[in-house]
Amino acid sequence: MVTFSVLKWSMERKWITASFCLALLLLGLINLISYQNATQLIHSAAQVKQTSDLLTALTSVSETLTDSEARRWRYFLLGDRTELDAYHQAMQNLTFQLEKLRQPLSDTPAQQQRLNLLETLIQQRQTLLEQSAALYEQPTLLSAENPWVAQTNQNQAQIRRIITELQNEEEQLLQSQVEQSQANSQVRMAIENLGTILAFVGLLGVYILLYRQMFKRQQSEQIQQKLAQEKELGELKLQFFSMVSHEFRTPLSVIVGSAQLLQENLKRLVEPSKLKNLLQIQASAKLMTQLLNDILTLARADAGKLQCKPELLEVQFLCLNLVEDIQLFSEQPRTIKFHKYGTRTYAYLDEKLIYSILSNLLSNAIKYSSPESSINFTVICEPNAVIFEIRDQGIGIPEDEQATIFEPFCRGRNVGSAPGSGLGMAVVKRCLDLHQGKLLLESQVGIGTTFTIRISQPDKVGFLP
The missing domain is CATH 1.10.287 (Helix Hairpins)
Known part of the structure; x- marks a missing residue:
């Protein structure tokens, strides 16, 4: 440019x-x-x-x-x-x-x-x-x-x-x-x-x-001035959210840890149904932590501080760890069917960004589908690309809202009382853009939603067997 x-x-x-x-x-x-x-x-x-x-x-x-x-x-x-x-x-x-x-x-x-x-x-x-x-x-x-x-x-x-x-x-x-x-x-x-x-x-x-030329120069100076102001504002926002995240993360960790200790100590003395409040405390603290992480990620992306640093990762190991974390943090155990296809197992990915992408998609699949339904998580390792597919049988996304769900604080009109901030899909979009990946959305209301993510890999390196 x-x-x-x-x-x-x-x-x-x-x-x-x-x-x-x-x-x-x-x-x-x-x-x-x-x-x-x-x-x-x-x-x-x-x-x-x-x-x-x-x-x-x-x-x-x-x-x-x-x-x-x-x-x-x-x-x-x-x-x-x-x-x-x-x-x-x-x-x-x-x-x-x-x-x-x-x-x-x-x-x-x-x-x-x-x-x-x-x-x-x-x-x-x-x-x-x-x-x-x-x-x-x-x-x-x-x-x-x-x-x-x-x-x-x-x-x-x-x-x-x-x-x-x-x-x-x-x-x-x-x-x-x-x-x-x-x-x-x-x-x-x-x-x-x-x-x-x-x-x-x-x-x-x-x-x-x-x-x-003079008019364009004035416009360029105004744009540069505006960009400088936006950059300064973005840095201030990033500093603020970093400070807030740091200040809240420690007490939230203490709350989650204390609730887990109480649960472990009391589950032998108290009936499981009476420990529901402790589980709600843990879930709320974890939700608050995720919200802070999403806000901090968006702030870093707006300030240009969010970078993609690919490393050679073992794809199956990454995905299994992610499934384990999602099931551990869920209030109710959910069935996540994981499938892997392809002869290669390694790919160049940024671990933090890909973890944020997949965790948000899996969390939404769990959040907006019934507890009885299962979620399919598929990984396809092609010679020049890695493909992640997450399919649920949930409420679906209305067709007229599919183009706007990647905007911050945007939620579908059919989500009902399901908790959420509307930041997860915006985080997915920003992290995927840094990976220069492509996202395909297929959804029908009342039937389910399928997200397909394709991230290209270097031609000469690709995946290691």
Whole structure:
């Protein structure tokens, strides 16, 4: 029992350690996922900002290109020199803006090609604008059929197309980044929530296991305290009953001895019928002695002081001595038929315990059966067990009371005025348990009772012939 308890506590400690480590692992994983999620959000935000800046820069390029063309045309139409200076300033800004676009788009080959093509087209448009001064000197050449006009329109359309493609590509990239960031965030948030729940469950499990362990420890301490109190109480009871038994045994022995001396001295002078009181004194004193012995035996058993110390005994000699003692102490002589079967005669038994068992059973058989009936006492010596059987033709034990007769102070309802304390069968049960024996009870009211006791013997020793 102790080993099982230790193993159980060890398993609970292992579960607590494993749950706590798992909870720490989950918390570490949650922190790692949260860190990665935050890093991903920062990276996604940087990408979104970069894409947004690219879109803003492309819009600025388109606006700057339109503004530079407008200023050059105003210079041609109005002849304002400030417009020409503003045109050159706008072209420088345009070149600077294109250079700013080159670095963010360096990791995208398709966008890089579009940017190179855009720079080429802008340079081509700048060349076409410079050629437009000669056409303004001859306004008749500014017709839709003029190749320069057609080339200028084509160049403008290509520039717008390239800028539009760049913007669309960046917008798609921006949308893809946002969607991917949202998906990653949802997945990581789900994992983080699941990890948090699992960590909470793990910590809750650790708490429950610790609480159970603490509760069981408190219960164990309470049980140990209760056992200690019961042990102390049992020892006190044993000391008390030992003292009472010792104090009463001596005067009872004196009473029995004195009554026997009086009986011997007076039986030649007084009629036997007048010695009845002396016999009652002896019987009562012997009953009191037996009662003290039974109480002391139960007290020693409850205190754990009653031990079984088997010795090699001659079974037939033990049983014949017991029959002789029972007949000697009985008020009226009774017929006890003793039978022995088996080829072996020795067995390992505790003489005091087996004597107490058999004497109580024989005493009850005599007490609860008529004086005219006989009692059968049988011993069977098997190679690996010794069997004692005591059969009477007495009042029997009611079937509903057969399970409770081994409890202290329990007597059958049909015992009538027969004397007894109700301790004999309890003593039988305690002594037989110490022998690790088995008891079989067969009884019918008005027919009789049979007690069969089986006590196992060592396989290698058994009985000696």
